[in-house]
Amino acid sequence: xxxxxxxxxxxxxxxxxxxxxxxxxxxxxxxxxxxxxxxxxxxxxxxxxxxxxxxxxxxxxxxxxxxxxxxxxxxxxxxxxxxxxxxxxxxxxxxxxxxxxx
Numbered sequence: 001x002x003x004x005x006x007x008x009x010x011x012x013x014x015x016x017x018x019x020x021x022x023x024x025x026x027x028x029x030x031x032x033x034x035x036x037x038x039x040x041x042x043x044x045x046x047x048x049x050x051x052x053x054x055x056x057x058x059x060x061x062x063x064x065x066x067x068x069x070x071x072x073x074x075x076x077x078x079x080x081x082x083x084x085x086x087x088x089x090x091x092x093x094x095x096x097x098x099x100x101x102x
Contacts, residue, residue: 076101080101
């Protein structure tokens with residue numbers, strides 16, 4: 001399994017370093033969060049995409065179809081959040097020449 005190599009290499013990398021208790025706890029917590037995400041997403045198996053080097057075709061696939069554009073628009077629309085409205089909205093079509101969405 002690919003994760004076994006990752007874990008054994010990570011343990012070897014830090015085996016000779018002895019930090020204080022706080023540093024070790026921070027490292028352990030970070031590692032738990034990272035591994036928790038890996039397992040939740042199912043990235044610990046051989047199937048699926050295991051990183052950029054294994055997903056070259058997917059990364060270079062044509063995603064400009066009508067279906068992909070509709071999905072991108074839907075995701076963008078649903079994820080826009082106005083943090084504070086200080087008289088900005090509603091926009092006045094006469095005064096606003098450009099709008100940047102970041």
